[in-house]
Amino acid sequence: MSNWEEYVRTVEPYVPGEQPNQPDMIKLNTNENPYPPAPGVVEALKNFDTDKLRLYPEPTCKVLVDAIADYYGIRSSQVFTGVGSDDVLAMIFMTFFNSKKPILFPDITYSFYDVWADMLRIPFETKALDDNFQIRKEDYYGDNGGVVFPNPNAPTGILMPLSEIEDIIAHNRDVIVVVDEAYIDFGGVSALPLIEKYDNLLVVQTFSKSRSLAGMRLGFAMGNEKLIRYINDVKYSFNSYTLNQTALVLGVQAIRDREYFEETCAKVIATREWTKCELKKLGFSFGDSMSNFIFATHERVPAKEIFEALREHNIFVRYFSKPRIDNYLRISIGTQQEMEHLIAFLTDYLKE
Amino acid sequence: MSNWEEYVRTVEPYVPGEQPNQPDMIKLNTNENPYPPAPGVVEALKNFDTDKLRLYPEPTCKVLVDAIADYYGIRSSQVFTGVGSDDVLAMIFMTFFNSKKPILFPDITYSFYDVWADMLRIPFETKALDDNFQIRKEDYYGDNGGVVFPNPNAPTGILMPLSEIEDIIAHNRDVIVVVDEAYIDFGGVSALPLIEKYDNLLVVQTFSKSRSLAGMRLGFAMGNEKLIRYINDVKYSFNSYTLNQTALVLGVQAIRDREYFEETCAKVIATREWTKCELKKLGFSFGDSMSNFIFATHERVPAKEIFEALREHNIFVRYFSKPRIDNYLRISIGTQQEMEHLIAFLTDYLKE
Incomplete structure (x- = not known):
């Protein structure tokens, strides 16, 4: 072993899922x-001005942030965008989960929460779903370093009522609660309206499922503008220019076509x-x-x-x-x- | 101040440079x-199969990694790709700079090295360029947690002879040395051949300058395959699908057109x-x-x-x-x- 190996951030190698292509x-x-994707997306790609590709994209992603804010009727200062919701969630973990107390998430859930926690050396504790694969809200009331769960949960698909989600948020005012709504558009009720009431809530969504753009890597978080500013501070310290020119243009078209x-x-x-x-x-x-x-x-x-x-x-x-x-x-x-x-x-x- | 603010990763907010658009x-x-960008890039975008956009990109970025390896005459296992060289460098900092000793870089250099170090809580020490804005290789011989510098240096544009670079690498076999070659294609001599000799060397390049694709966010690192594997382990734990479908396709076209x-x-x-x-x-x-x-x-x-x-x-x-x-x-x-x-x-x- 070379001496430099002593200082490597070793992680349990994550093996990306099979992507068959037959x-x-x-x-x-x-x-x-x-x-x-929406017809406007197809159109925008066909008419794309390729000379733009030699120029850096606009780093604040303003066109896309504005389009998302407009669609959801919130302010642009309440929106953060990233390279898929994985990038958004990783930035959120880095920005807010720095306590010594464990963050909490379900035992059966999105497979990346423990991967990020491991990689970023964040202590965590999983809470078992009940026998019907339901989240028990009371499990999330104790002292912790933050809470994250998908709604609907993955891979169960089970939706939690908004009242229970609000209970979890209200019991955790001293930490950040992340509701990961990757699948919310297929019949769920979003926690988005609660961002006006709770400054510790982040709602994360993605263009990968309901907007047919998994291939473009676009995700976003919505929350109190102070939270968004903190995530942006870390994001700009990590990679200022994340969304490329095509992602920005196509994302705008996808969100506009209600x-x-x-x-x-x-x-x-x-x-x-x-x-x-x-x-x-x-x-x-x-x-x-x-x-x-x-x-x-x-x-x-x-x-x-x-x-x-x-x-x-x-x-x-x-x-x-x-x-x-x-x-x-x-x-x-x-x-x-x-x-x-x-x-x-x-x-x-x-x-x- | 809300209690959650206590655990925020606060960073000196980096303000992205002005992007005038008049x-x-x-x-x-x-x-x-x-x-x-190269004619093949323009062509590939015009003929892009937009139905692909609904599907996740191939997470190992194989087409692009293979094209880069092919161009430089190295093995695909020696290539890592990311969302611009900023993403590549951030991943390298996370993966390898975990010692308590300070990493070293010049006082006048790429403005992101200290930003990453601050954000990732990596101790660092800057070494003053001499009065002619030259890097003094001896400054990098002491005990340290890693070394990073651009060649040519930014914003000076000054190139360091390969022999001096090799001296720095040879004096630092117990840590990782990163040669950031964002501008190497405009008359410099790349350290790439040295990756066969030194398992502690990473050479980072980008499509943003010499390949006219700043707008697509494409960067890459080349090095010993063990190093590349370690970076990939961290990358897959951070965001498995980073390069979107258009970036992969256009990147391949850009690198192929010698x-x-x-x-x-x-x-x-x-x-x-x-x-x-x-x-x-x-x-x-x-x-x-x-x-x-x-x-x-x-x-x-x-x-x-x-x-x-x-x-x-x-x-x-x-x-x-x-x-x-x-x-x-x-x-x-x-x-x-x-x-x-x-x-x-x-x-x-x-x-x-």
Whole structure:
């Protein structure tokens, strides 16, 4: 070992999930939107002035921040943007989770919270979901260094009522509470209105799911302007120019088109509800997902077997070999046609 | 003050440099390339398959990593890519600069080294350039937590001979030495061949200057594969999907076009040398810049006055009100026509 290795920030190497790329595959493994981005996005890329690419992007991301503020009816000073919600969350962890007390999040949740905590040497404690995979709000009332959870939760898809979220925020006025709303647009109620009431609340959202732009890496946080200023201070000390010229332009187009957004979300929701009915008939059970995926277990056949059978037939879903959830499949909602294909396969496969 | 403020990572707020955006301005303030990106970049954007935007990018950035490795004749395992060289350098600081000993860099240098060190709570010590703005290699031989410097240095533009760089690396085998080569393609000699010999060397480059892609945010590091693996471990724990779909595709096109790259670099160099001659005639003096800017002081008129006069006439250069360099202007090299315009203005302005 070279001596320099002594000072390396060693981390449990995170292995990015499989990104299969086969013709004719049905890709239901990473919660992407099955519909293309808004027409304005496509148009803006076609008409993009490529000479702009030689110039640095505008570092405050003003056009995009303004468009988000405008869409949600808040002030631009209440919006922070980053390279996907992962970048936004990493900046938030760095900025606010510097206490010696552990931050709190559920045991079954977005797989990156403990990765960031480990990497940034932030102490953390997980709180077990109840047997129905529900967050127990009381678990988050004790002394802590901060709280973070997704709503709806991932990979369960289960939504928490806003009143319970407010209880958690109200019980934690001395730390920052982050509500990670990556999937909120598929039927959930956002905690956004609470940012006016609580200066310790950050609501994080993304363009990756409901706005069909996973490929552009765009996420944002909304909160009290003092919080946003603190995150920006750290962000400018880390990387001043994060969103590139294309991301800024396409992001603005994606957020402006309310009609297309509502229409595609409605389609995903309708297909999700149809899929729930069909999966139930086939002997699956699951919490009532309000996201763009269903987290399901079968009454008879182990999840891993179904996962592998699907995979052999070019249908990709997500399987986690983790405690408590290793008999579940996370199935992203594709187009109606893709889900019909999935159900047809499962109907045949599960025939006894 | 709310109690949560106690745990905020407070940093000296970095204020991003001015990004004027006026018609007919001559923009010589941020070292951008005056020429558009390679024709293949323009073409690739026009033909971009926008349906891809709904899908996550490939997280290992393989297409781009392979293209860079191919261009430089190294292995893909020796290349790390990020959102501009700022992202790459921030990841390197996080990964390797975790000793209690101070990292070392010059007193006059890229303005972000101390910003990262402050933000990441890394102790640092600056070493004064000599009176000719040269790095004294012996200053970097003592016990330290790591070494970082640009070559050519910024904002001086002065190149260090490879033999001296090798001396610094050889004297620091127990820590990581980072040679930041943002401007190396404008006449410098890269330390890249030394990565085969020294496992403690990282060479960082960018697409922002010589490849006319400041707007796409693309940077990379090259080094021993063990070093690259450590950076990737931290990167995947921070943000798995950093480079978006457009950045990956356009980056590949930019790096593949060797001919266009060499041609535009040669044009910038020719214009730089012409500008040096003209500035000298007007009473300016400067180190022998091997970058795409000239760092000049005038024998009679204070830099700040010239800076303001230029600005009033829509010519933007960079002025730093910092110790030792507050009588200098950093003038980026634009097109030949832009520089002729600058010289014409200065000729008139400096007439007694």
